[in-house]
Amino acid sequence: MTDIKELLLSRIRDVADYPEPGVMFKDITPLLADPAAFTALTDALAEIATETGATKVVGLEARGFILGAPVAVRAGLGFIPVRKAGKLPGATLRQAYDLEYGSAEIEIHAEDLTSADRVLIVDDVLATGGTAEAAIHLIQRAGAEVSGLAVLMELGFLAGRARLAPALGEAPLEALLQV
Ligand SMILES: O=P(O)(O)OC[C@H]1O[C@H](OP(=O)(O)OP(=O)(O)O)[C@H](O)[C@@H]1O
Numbered sequence: 001m002t003d004i005k006e007l008l009l010s011r012i013r014d015v016a017d018y019p020e021p022g023v024m025f026k027d028i029t030p031l032l033a034d035p036a037a038f039t040a041l042t043d044a045l046a047e048i049a050t051e052t053g054a055t056k057v058v059g060l061e062a063r064g065f066i067l068g069a070p071v072a073v074r075a076g077l078g079f080i081p082v083r084k085a086g087k088l089p090g091a092t093l094r095q096a097y098d099l100e101y102g103s104a105e106i107e108i109h110a111e112d113l114t115s116a117d118r119v120l121i122v123d124d125v126l127a128t129g130g131t132a133e134a135a136i137h138l139i140q141r142a143g144a145e146v147s148g149l150a151v152l153m154e155l156g157f158l159a160g161r162a163r164l165a166p167a168l169g170e171a172p173l174e175a176l177l178q179v
């Protein structure tokens, strides 16, 4: 494992049975509190944004905002929030999805993307892939193209990668860590 991956992994805390029994929660708050680790993570994700030719960064509420916003600034790109339903004031597109512990709906401002945009989606964890799949559909419904999906950590045993393959097509799924 590279030094950066070891640093990132060392700053993620496992919390058993949160938010419900049977879930091993991956808590990134120690990583966010460490400026060296947070900077290394931001730089690595920004490199993916540049490599995939992204014109915009989409972050998924809430942890995807914390990671995605500095990535957008670092890569010199605009940031677009995908929010839980009911939080955006303008005209939105909405998509329902299931996740490891529940179900939800997310929205994007329809006017934030055009057919000229290539979008890198940024989030902390890929688990079942339900959230990312819904975000991909929102971006495509807004007329834009997904340049890739970049996550800090992929929970391989939940098979999100296989679930996302049809929606992602040729666009890469980059996970800095696999657990
Ligand atoms: O691959 P999935 O099974 O969809 O799960 C991954 C999603 O779950 C978490 O978000 P959560 O909905 O818990 O929201 P939060 O960031 O507001 O805590 C995580 O930040 C991802 O967005």
Ligand SMILES: Nc1ncnc2[nH]cnc12
Binding pocket: 023, 024, 025, 026, 027, 099, 100, 101, 125, 127, 128, 155
């Ligand atoms: N196990 C987990 N840890 C942190 N975030 C998650 N999102 C979905 N599953 C998760």
